[in-house]
Amino acid sequence: MSSGSSDVQVFVRVRPTSHFAQEVIRLGEDDKLIDIHLKKDENLGMVNNKRYDWSFKVDGILHNASQGLMYDMVAKSVVSRALQGYNGTIMCYGQTGAGKTFTITGATENYKNRGIIPRALQQVFKEIDEQSDRTVTVRISYLEIYNETLFDLLSTLPEVPASDTPMTIVDDSQGVFVKGLSLHHAADEEHALNLLFEGETNRIIGSHTLNKNSSRSHCVFTIHLESHSRTLSNAKYTVSKLNLVDLAGSERLGKTGSEGQVLKEASYINKSLSFLEQTIIALADRRDYIPFRQSKLTHALKDSIGGNCNTILVANVYGEAAQIVETLSTLRFASRMKCIPAESVIIERYDPVRVSKNLQREIDHLRRELAVHDNLTKHSSSSYEPFTDQQITEINSQVRRYLDGTLDEIDIINLRQIQEVFYQFKILLNRQEQEVEARLREKYKLIDKNDYTAINAAQKAGVLDADGQLVGEVDGSSFSIGLAPVSSKSNLSLSAKKSKGRKSKEQSSSSRREDAVSPAIGKDLDVASPSKTMMSPSFRELDVKESAVKEQQENMSMDTQRSEPAAREETSGPGTPPTKASAFEEFKAERGSELNRIFKENKLTLSDQRRKLKEVTERINLIKKEIDTTTQNLNVAKLEREKQGEYISDEGQVIIDEQEFSLICRLKDLKKQYRVDYDELQNLKAEVQYCQKLVDMCRQRLLKEFEIWYTESFVIPEDVQNSIKADGPLRPWMIPVNKLLSLGEDDQERHDKLQQELLIEAPGSLPFNNARIKTDRKHNYTRAQIQFTPTKKKAGIITTNVKNKPPSELMAV
Numbered sequence: 001m002s003s004g005s006s007d008v009q010v011f012v013r014v015r016p017t018s019h020f021a022q023e024v025i026r027l028g029e030d031d032k033l034i035d036i037h038l039k040k041d042e043n044l045g046m047v048n049n050k051r052y053d054w055s056f057k058v059d060g061i062l063h064n065a066s067q068g069l070m071y072d073m074v075a076k077s078v079v080s081r082a083l084q085g086y087n088g089t090i091m092c093y094g095q096t097g098a099g100k101t102f103t104i105t106g107a108t109e110n111y112k113n114r115g116i117i118p119r120a121l122q123q124v125f126k127e128i129d130e131q132s133d134r135t136v137t138v139r140i141s142y143l144e145i146y147n148e149t150l151f152d153l154l155s156t157l158p159e160v161p162a163s164d165t166p167m168t169i170v171d172d173s174q175g176v177f178v179k180g181l182s183l184h185h186a187a188d189e190e191h192a193l194n195l196l197f198e199g200e201t202n203r204i205i206g207s208h209t210l211n212k213n214s215s216r217s218h219c220v221f222t223i224h225l226e227s228h229s230r231t232l233s234n235a236k237y238t239v240s241k242l243n244l245v246d247l248a249g250s251e252r253l254g255k256t257g258s259e260g261q262v263l264k265e266a267s268y269i270n271k272s273l274s275f276l277e278q279t280i281i282a283l284a285d286r287r288d289y290i291p292f293r294q295s296k297l298t299h300a301l302k303d304s305i306g307g308n309c310n311t312i313l314v315a316n317v318y319g320e321a322a323q324i325v326e327t328l329s330t331l332r333f334a335s336r337m338k339c340i341p342a343e344s345v346i347i348e349r350y351d352p353v354r355v356s357k358n359l360q361r362e363i364d365h366l367r368r369e370l371a372v373h374d375n376l377t378k379h380s381s382s383s384y385e386p387f388t389d390q391q392i393t394e395i396n397s398q399v400r401r402y403l404d405g406t407l408d409e410i411d412i413i414n415l416r417q418i419q420e421v422f423y424q425f426k427i428l429l430n431r432q433e434q435e436v437e438a439r440l441r442e443k444y445k446l447i448d449k450n451d452y453t454a455i456n457a458a459q460k461a462g463v464l465d466a467d468g469q470l471v472g473e474v475d476g477s478s479f480s481i482g483l484a485p486v487s488s489k490s491n492l493s494l495s496a497k498k499s500k501g502r503k504s505k506e507q508s509s510s511s512r513r514e515d516a517v518s519p520a521i522g523k524d525l526d527v528a529s530p531s532k533t534m535m536s537p538s539f540r541e542l543d544v545k546e547s548a549v550k551e552q553q554e555n556m557s558m559d560t561q562r563s564e565p566a567a568r569e570e571t572s573g574p575g576t577p578p579t580k581a582s583a584f585e586e587f588k589a590e591r592g593s594e595l596n597r598i599f600k601e602n603k604l605t606l607s608d609q610r611r612k613l614k615e616v617t618e619r620i621n622l623i624k625k626e627i628d629t630t631t632q633n634l635n636v637a638k639l640e641r642e643k644q645g646e647y648i649s650d651e652g653q654v655i656i657d658e659q660e661f662s663l664i665c666r667l668k669d670l671k672k673q674y675r676v677d678y679d680e681l682q683n684l685k686a687e688v689q690y691c692q693k694l695v696d697m698c699r700q701r702l703l704k705e706f707e708i709w710y711t712e713s714f715v716i717p718e719d720v721q722n723s724i725k726a727d728g729p730l731r732p733w734m735i736p737v738n739k740l741l742s743l744g745e746d747d748q749e750r751h752d753k754l755q756q757e758l759l760i761e762a763p764g765s766l767p768f769n770n771a772r773i774k775t776d777r778k779h780n781y782t783r784a785q786i787q788f789t790p791t792k793k794k795a796g797i798i799t800t801n802v803k804n805k806p807p808s809e810l811m812a813v
């Protein structure tokens with residue numbers, strides 16, 4: 001358990017105004033002090049006011065601050081720490097309209113003005129991506145507390161089962177949690193944003209349908225994080241949560257002058273906020289008893305205010321003099337909050353499965369150690385005796401059985417036995433190698449690269465050209481053949497050297513049957529010949545061809561996917577929806593134009609990288625050829641020298657002539673260049689792979705978006721179609737559902753335009769806008785369906801099975 005000191009921090013955010021009351025609200029130059037000054041003759045509604053000056057110390061003042069700056073100051077470090085395992089809470093407190101929702105959620109329609117939640121989600125997934133040593137699971141819940149009743153803002157999702165049991169707050173040894181509140185796994189940023197927007201939409205719909213003022217509910221968006229090490233032997237993991245809380249408007253009951261439902265709401269709000277205040281005071285005074293259970297809000301936030309939690313309060317205030325009483329009250333609340341002590345700790349847990357696996361492994365290991373120890377001591381005298389033939393045969397049989405799986409383990413007896421086991425392994429391995437080679441020889445005609453007679457014969461037969469390449473290769477530079485040119489001598493090929501004598505004998509005999517040599521030889525030899533890897537970095541020129549083929553397939557694959565519906569197009573009648581093929585063209589030109597542009601751009605980059613890859617591969621082929629030629633010349637020079645008799649210096653070193661020396665230098669340079677080019681080739685290969693991935697993802701995305709668009713635009717439920725038909729001659733498939741029902745005005749166009757602008761300005765905006773569009777579409781569609789579903793139940797009657805549902809659900813009842 002590691003800890004980090006983190007007192008409750010308080011920031012004041014002033015809602016921008018052109019009538020900022022400079023005389024009344026004075027902001028300290030260091031942005032850490034805020035003074036309120038009232039003139040003596042001004043009472044501003046404060047009865048028996050005796051004080052005229054107040055001074056509040058805070059951790060930061062945000063005046064005319066952008067959302068980005070606000071996030072960096074207020075939330076960034078809390079989010080990072082949540083990923084390290086510390087709990088965190090950011091809550092916005094203040095008068096209705098002072099900017100709490102703007103701060104915590106922001107404008108969900110607008111990427112630039114997004115608030116803390118979307119930014120936190122972006123940061124969470126970005127940091128997770130950057131962590132290579134841990135896997136983090138992200139889960140989301142969204143709770144609304146309205147009139148002391150708990151609502152699950154995500155209960156509209158299909159995976160949430162309907163429940164009659166009301167939600168309850170449970171407080172046990174694991175901490176506080178809301179029983180019955182749905183938890184949703186979010187695989188990526190877009191998915192998490194979808195959940196946020198789903199909850200937001202439910203909140204807004206609820207406020208309309210129930211005539212419920214959204215400023216009168218408290219909302220808690222929680223990001224639950226569980227972080228495990230990627231090392232399986234590490235059983236420790238951390239669990240943390242980040243609560244992002246939008247509190248209800250804090251104005252006092254007296255001021256609202258409300259009655260009826262509004263009065264009821266206001267009194268609930270007043271109660272829960274004053275319980276929150278009492279709790280804060282008790283916490284700040286370090287009292288023994290803290291009245292958390294007085295209200296649902298304080299109970300739900302029990303482990304999220306101070307204590308073991310990095311807590312941040314944003315006090316949202318108006319800048320106008322007319323609101324100074326509420327501003328004062330907000331600042332008082334904030335200054336109390338600042339006194340709450342906090343010392344957060346990482347709570348580490350142990351994964352029981354991993355723990356038991358680790359322990360089991362350790363037990364096994366110790367058992368073995370013990371057995372070895374026992375055996376070594378018991379058999380210490382016999383360990384000096386060499387094994388008899390019978391014992392060696394037994395060990396050989398054990399190794400064989402171990403290799404074919406009939407024996408699970410070989411018991412260790414002593415060191416000599418261990419050495420014999422290894423030796424038997426070696427023998428078996430060598431035998432296997434020979435068997436594989438023999439099998440290949442049985443199946444294919446192999447030509448030894450060093451057997452010039454065999455190669456000459458193949459050349460005469462027209463199977464190989466003068467350079468030792470397979471006839472029919474495009475430019476004779478192919479590596480795939482696996483045969484080095486006649487001139488080459490594979491002096492780096494270990495196994496070729498080892499079995500040279502035997503091989504050349506066998507191969508020269510096979511080369512005599514010239515007519516049996518086929519182009520396939522080359523390919524097979526490529527597999528069998530170890531000399532292919534003679535420059536250690538192995539590569540094949542085939543790669544160039546492979547990538548060209550892949551590129552071709554690439555270009556074709558989209559066409560193939562479209563050609564299938566194209567066939568159907570001919571049979572479709574005038575009253576039917578357009579075929580997918582023609583709709584796809586339309587989609588690419590309009591709705592999906594941006595995606596299509598990105599897709600095309602990625603494809604261009606990919607083919608550019610492939611071109612480069614081809615160039616480098618060709619360059620390497622040339623160098624390889626030159627290496628072979630130089631090696632051969634060097635061998636000739638060496639033979640010549642040996643024939644003429646070698647000169648030996650006084651130090652006993654062989655003296656070589658200048659020509660041989662320059663050949664050695666050249667060979668060295670060529671090998672160096674080869675390695676450099678090879679590295680470049682590897683990098684390019686990785687880049688091609690990466691680009692390929694991007695292109696694939698883009699294609700998937702384009703097709704997926706198209707499918708959604710097509711379904712939405714042209715596939716309308718039967719009852720909706722009937723309703724439209726009654727209205728006039730319009731063909732239903734011609735109009736997207738949301739437009740048809742005039743529910744979304746021109747949402748789609750608006751989003752498209754926004755997306756295009758933002759993609760250029762802020763590339764990170766894609767998940768945000770996608771999630772926004774998806775949620776809008778889903779809700780427009782649901783609304784459309786509801787509108788055309790005959791109502792069976794009386795509106796306004798709330799049944800028990802929707803108790804836990806957000807107010808949006810009530811609308812459909």
Ligand SMILES: Nc1ncnc2c1ncn2[C@@H]1O[C@H](COP(=O)(O)OP(=O)(O)OP(=O)(O)O)[C@@H](O)[C@H]1O
Binds near residue numbers: 094097099100249
């Ligand atoms: N810092 C700001 N910059 C720009 N606009 C703001 C800012 N703060 C608030 N607003 C605007 O003021 C209006 C009210 O803000 P908001 O809804 O966030 O208030 P609130 O405190 O959440 O109110 P409620 O208690 O009703 O939920 C919104 O239109 C919002 O866009």
